[in-house]
Amino acid sequence: MNFWDASLEDTVRRAGTLARRRPASRDVVDWLSLYDEDRPTSSNQGTGQLPFQRWFRFKEAYSPKFVADTIASLPHPVDRVLDPFGGSGTTALTCGFLGIDSVSLEVNPFLADLIASKVAAVRPSDLLRQYERVRASLEILPEDRVPPKGMPATMREPGRDGRWLFAADVFDTVRALVRGLAKVPSAERRLLRVLLGSTLVNNSNVVINGKGRRYRGGWQGRERTPRDLLDDLDVAVDSAVSDLTRFSVPAGSRHYVRRGDARVLLPKVDTVDLAIFSPPYPNSFDYTDVYNIELWMLGYLRNADDNRRLRLSTLRSHVQIAWRSTPAPGGSATLREALEALDASRAELWNRRIPEMVASYFDDMCRILSQLARILPAGRHAVCAIGDSQYAGTHVDVARIIEEMLPGLGFRLVKSEAIRSMRTSSQHGGSFDLREHCLVMERSS
Numbered sequence: 057m058n059f060w061d062a063s064l065e066d067t068v069r070r071a072g073t074l075a076r077r078r079p080a081s082r083d084v085v086d087w088l089s090l091y092d093e094d095r096p097t098s099s100n101q102g103t104g105q106l107p108f109q110r111w112f113r114f115k116e117a118y119s120p121k122f123v124a125d126t127i128a129s130l131p132h133p134v135d136r137v138l139d140p141f142g143g144s145g146t147t148a149l150t151c152g153f154l155g156i157d158s159v160s161l162e163v164n165p166f167l168a169d170l171i172a173s174k175v176a177a178v179r180p181s182d183l184l185r186q187y188e189r190v191r192a193s194l195e196i197l198p199e200d201r202v203p204p205k206g207m208p209a210t211m212r213e214p215g216r217d218g219r220w221l222f223a224a225d226v227f228d229t230v231r232a233l234v235r236g237l238a239k240v241p242s243a244e245r246r247l248l249r250v251l252l253g254s255t256l257v258n259n260s261n262v263v264i265n266g267k268g269r270r271y272r273g274g275w276q277g278r279e280r281t282p283r284d285l286l287d288d289l290d291v292a293v294d295s296a297v298s299d300l301t302r303f304s305v306p307a308g309s310r311h312y313v314r315r316g317d318a319r320v321l322l323p324k325v326d327t328v329d330l331a332i333f334s335p336p337y338p339n340s341f342d343y344t345d346v347y348n349i350e351l352w353m354l355g356y357l358r359n360a361d362d363n364r365r366l367r368l369s370t371l372r373s374h375v376q377i378a379w380r381s382t383p384a385p386g387g388s389a390t391l392r393e394a395l396e397a398l399d400a401s402r403a404e405l406w407n408r409r410i411p412e413m414v415a416s417y418f419d420d421m422c423r424i425l426s427q428l429a430r431i432l433p434a435g436r437h438a439v440c441a442i443g444d445s446q447y448a449g450t451h452v453d454v455a456r457i458i459e460e461m462l463p464g465l466g467f468r469l470v471k472s473e474a475i476r477s478m479r480t481s482s483q484h485g486g487s488f489d490l491r492e493h494c495l496v497m498e499r500s501s
């Protein structure tokens with residue numbers, strides 16, 4: 057079921073009318089028609105085979121259809137869109153296809169490269185030539201065998217306590233490829249590094265699930281070799297070459313990717329017509345930890361300090377690192393009650409700092425929304441997909457809390473609609489189904 061329930065052709069026609077620079081609309085319809093419309097548009101489930109989106113399967117993404125539907129539903133023209141939590145670049149890419157300028161902020165440097173790769177004009181022939189060069193000169197040097205200081209000891213065989221993520225020769229091959237990529241021109245290097253990133257988990261001994269990674273059942277019997285890794289990389293490069301040959305983001309629109317913490321970067325962003333985003337949810341999902349394999353193996357993290365700094369720069373939606381907590385913002389009775397209930401059940405919580413995390417999370421969200429109120433002119437919109445959480449029987453009704461805070465932040469709620477239910481994990485304590493909402497907010501005059 058789609059949120060706006062419009063046909064693809066209608067959505068694209070309407071979104072194209074709202075964009076001042078007319079898109080190559082046949083291209084965007086062709087591209088989006090490869091999206092599986094039966095899947096919830098607020099998830100990435102229908103995008104497994106979608107060109108560009110398949111370069112790296114980012115589980116926490118919404119779909120391009122969600123972005124196109126949102127733009128099509130607006131009562132005003134859209135020239136420039138902001139996504140303060142860019143993730144895998146769904147917003148930027150869809151805007152690119154629609155001929156609309158975009159600004160994406162993203163704290164994770166690997167994901168920032170993924171976004172930049174999707175909107176860059178990389179020639180498929182250049183990509184292939186550079187890749188063939190790197191492959192032809194691939195050679196493992198002694199330095200490739202030495203993990204950088206601070207990298208988790210489990211990353212390379214023999215690991216720790218008999219467990220490791222990568223067989224030694226697979227690890228060394230990845231590091232040699234990353235070294236070889238340093239000589240490649242920047243646009244091709246960025247994309248090739250992203251594609252290498254997309255092969256890592258499959259060639260490791262772990263799978264990513266829920267909130268982190270776990271060892272595969274029987275991983276000791278599933279030896280991966282450098283050959284497997286390189287075969288996967290060949291396939292990934294072939295797919296990207298084929299996507300870039302078949303589609304190109306139409307020239308004419310501009311896309312900026314700003315690397316860093318949205319709380320710090322937003323004060324420097326100028327006027328936009330629309331902000332569309334899905335922030336981290338207050339569900340203790342630690343993005344730095346979940347994408348740790350890509351960050352370390354591809355050289356984005358060079359030491360333990362880099363890792364710590366990155367974790368402290370993400371929204372306070374997790375408890376795995378000691379950020380400084382701040383008081384909960386006012387304006388929401390629902391938040392106050394939830395915090396009282398969490399405080400009363402502190403002893404049952406799997407982490408005692410969860411009440412502070414929830415309070416600090418909403419403080420962060422208030423900072424983000426206050427900045428959006430500065431950036432968006434009156435009558436323009438912010439649209440947000442956001443999910444609830446639950447701890448020891450206390451439901452944190454995120455959409456309702458934000459709705460209650462909106463008037464104090466300079467927004468009027470236009471619409472709040474449940475778009476998906478998400479099964480809770482054991483960390484949430486129960487079989488309760490959590491909801492995801494789409495909030496449509498208008499900047500008040």
Ligand SMILES: C[S@@+](CC[C@H](N)C(=O)[O-])C[C@H]1O[C@@H](n2cnc3c(N)ncnc32)[C@H](O)[C@@H]1O
Pocket residue numbers: 114116117118119140141142143144145146147161162163164167316317318319333334335336343369370371
């Ligand atoms: C739910 S994902 C966004 C997914 C995106 N809509 C897409 O379709 O790919 C949230 C993103 O926020 C990023 N993030 C977390 N804290 C951030 C911060 N303080 N500033 C900027 N980005 C942040 C995470 O790295 C993650 O990529």
